[in-house]
Amino acid sequence: MRVGVLGARGKVGSAVCRGVEEADGLELVAQVDVGDSIGALDAAGAQVAVDFTHPDAVMGNLQHCIEHGIHAVVGTTGFDDERLQTLRRWLADAPHVGVLVAPNFSIGAILMMRFAVLAAPHFESVEIVELHHPDKVDAPSGTARRTAQLVAAARREAGLPPVPDATTTSLDGARGADVDGIRVHGVRARGLVAHQEVLLGGPGETLTIRHDSLDRVSFVPGVLAGVRAVAGHPGLTVGLESYLGL
Numbered sequence: 001m002r003v004g005v006l007g008a009r010g011k012v013g014s015a016v017c018r019g020v021e022e023a024d025g026l027e028l029v030a031q032v033d034v035g036d037s038i039g040a041l042d043a044a045g046a047q048v049a050v051d052f053t054h055p056d057a058v059m060g061n062l063q064h065c066i067e068h069g070i071h072a073v074v075g076t077t078g079f080d081d082e083r084l085q086t087l088r089r090w091l092a093d094a095p096h097v098g099v100l101v102a103p104n105f106s107i108g109a110i111l112m113m114r115f116a117v118l119a120a121p122h123f124e125s126v127e128i129v130e131l132h133h134p135d136k137v138d139a140p141s142g143t144a145r146r147t148a149q150l151v152a153a154a155r156r157e158a159g160l161p162p163v164p165d166a167t168t169t170s171l172d173g174a175r176g177a178d179v180d181g182i183r184v185h186g187v188r189a190r191g192l193v194a195h196q197e198v199l200l201g202g203p204g205e206t207l208t209i210r211h212d213s214l215d216r217v218s219f220v221p222g223v224l225a226g227v228r229a230v231a232g233h234p235g236l237t238v239g240l241e242s243y244l245g246l
């Protein structure tokens with residue numbers, strides 16, 4: 001399978017390029033970064049494009065891929081409902097093309113989200129703390145947003161009331177961002193890569209579910225699994241977990 005990488009000189013993109021080069025049955029045919037033409041994908045006959053670029057760049061890249069019949073595996077963050085709807089509209093005109101958008105490709109993070117969903121109905125309180133390197137441009141992280149949305153849905157389904165919080169006076173930001181009623185806190189510090197805690201609380205106990213990506217190689221096996229599977233999943237898929245049956 002012929003693979004092109006967008007954001008090829010970036011922190012994750014460069015790890016993905018190495019992963020593709022070392023993988024059986026995959027051929028790295030295009031490496032595109034700022035200043036390069038995205039047309040290099042079509043010129044090289046790429047069948048799948050992997051995007052780890054920037055929230056401001058990813059939609060333009062995906063429009064190009066879909067129009068040129070190139071499947072896409074997307075790690076770049078910044079996807080809200082409106083962007084996902086736009087992708088679905090573009091894909092309706094290209095029914096054979098598959099696009100996978102995954103907020104996190106590491107297996108540990110996917111399981112952390114799954115465990116959080118399992119635990120959510122059993123605890124009165126839940127908050128999320130995401131911790132990242134200070135070069136990250138978006139907050140909260142895509143993973144934290146997705147976790148909060150999934151946890152909120154699990155709580156709703158279980159008929160839980162809103163998370164208790166007696167705060168009536170606070171400094172701006174002191175209680176974090178509100179994502180579907182779940183508080184999400186962001187930490188940025190040199191030395192960190194990508195980390196998240198889901199803190200659940202009930203009478204007399206807390207449960208903390210924590211995941212740490214200590215190296216960006218943690219994302220590569222999931223990306224390669226996405227690359228191998230995306231052509232068999234036409235249309236839009238959100239989250240690698242659907243491909244893994246989780």
Ligand SMILES: NC(=O)C1=CN([C@@H]2O[C@H](COP(=O)(O)OP(=O)(O)OC[C@H]3O[C@@H](n4cnc5c(N)ncnc54)[C@H](OP(=O)(O)O)[C@@H]3O)[C@@H](O)[C@H]2O)C=CC1
Binds near residue numbers: 052
């Ligand atoms: N889903 C997941 O598992 C993960 C997702 N991410 C997400 O992936 C994205 C990239 O992260 P990271 O690698 O750390 O960031 P980096 O800034 O290290 O890499 C992004 C690269 O993309 C380049 N770039 C920007 N715009 C374009 C464009 N239009 N075409 C081609 N290349 C472009 C950047 O160039 P320049 O520096 O010159 O702007 C840079 O080289 C972020 O949104 C991040 O949140 C990160 C880790 C895991």
Ligand SMILES: O=C(O)C1=N[C@H](C(=O)O)C[C@H](O)C1
Binds near residue numbers: 077104141144193195
């Ligand atoms: O920017 C990063 O580094 C990461 N971005 C993704 C996110 O926003 O969730 C995935 C991971 O947390 C690393």
